[in-house]
Amino acid sequence: MDCINQRGIAYGIGVGPGDPELMTLKAVRLIRENDIIVVPGKDPKDSVAYKIAEAVIPEISGKTLVSVSMPMVNDKEALTHSHREAAKQIESYLDDGKNVVYLTLGDVSIYCTFSYLQKILEEDGYAVELVSGIPSFCAAAARLNTPLVEGKEELHIVPGFYRRNETVSYDGTTVLMKSASHMSDVKEYLREKNTTVFAVENCGMENEKVYQTLDEIPDDAGYFSLIIAKNKY
């Protein structure tokens, strides 16, 4: 009779958007309890998600830190290749019966690189569990001391501003994420709409900046910039 190893579980864990105190109790417990910590990027210790976790769990630096390459490129073949490689790294630990904790910024279900790995891991028969983190737009609203939506208003999360003429104008509140590379276009677009605009750059991080009007937002705002546009009624 073959001896069947109990495979480990792959946890995708959101550590929230920046402030280490916005980590959940569950995220902290699972990072403490497990020894294999996977972080996207070249050096795990350079990643923002790792630094957030380390601020609460300093002993993380003594765990097995595994970096996986998750390049942001448009070449589908290259992407698929790096996702397969990253999944293979994770699976080697799972096969040894070890759990793996993948750290990700914000929430794990919203524009998260782990989603690509999850698909491969599940296809390969491994168990995956997701642990929610505070999404950046919630933290930005709290930082701005403003509700995102009330009553019957709708909330629309738009992952980027790609093509000006194709960007739909929604009722309620629209959050524009990762629009920094087109900031002057975004500002021109929003200026024409009847909206109240706020923005937060690097929410909860040391270099956080808060903008209370559209005009305050610099054209060269950084990658972690998030715009909240509320329709005026």
Next chain:
Amino acid sequence: MDCINQRGIAYGIGVGPGDPELMTLKAVRLIRENDIIVVPGKDPKDSVAYKIAEAVIPEISGKTLVSVSMPMVNDKEALTHSHREAAKQIESYLDDGKNVVYLTLGDVSIYCTFSYLQKILEEDGYAVELVSGIPSFCAAAARLNTPLVEGKEELHIVPGFYRRNETVSYDGTTVLMKSASHMSDVKEYLREKNTTVFAVENCGMENEKVYQTLDEIPDDAGYFSLIIAKNKY
């Protein structure tokens, strides 16, 4: 010279959608550090938000628990009146130099009753701070082990299904919250769309139920039901 009291701060704190382990470190700290706990409803100890906090911070039961009436009615005058009364209760503690912690389910910036009180408190010159909680739709996605959105997909949060013909059909993923009272209409509407549907009832609570298809969702699903509808491409 008059003696000027230092006024307290009103904290609006999201305790997440149900699982006490999804509370943030910041929420736990602020509940521990402060003595006046405000909860909407008749008996504070009956409220779901209170029970979530109590599971992590049992000593909360020895604090000053204040119930405020936040009725869900359509009568605007009655609503304004109860919000003013609730704000008055909170302000009496703030005037005494005490901080007040208002507990709310999910996140504090998304369809939160505290938003009404915040407006009054700020108009009256009091300091308000918001502390994010995990929104129900993030926890539901994690429970279902499915990403909400990936890549260029948009995420739309719709607070209720009111009038069938006016409900807009969006690209990407749509989350329907608080649609239980119209569930059979909602199901009929979604059946006509080309969507993959999941739902979670009472996410993270003892009586949690998970539905992996539209047909599994019962017509009499409870108030804390949340539907995730993903467009098929």
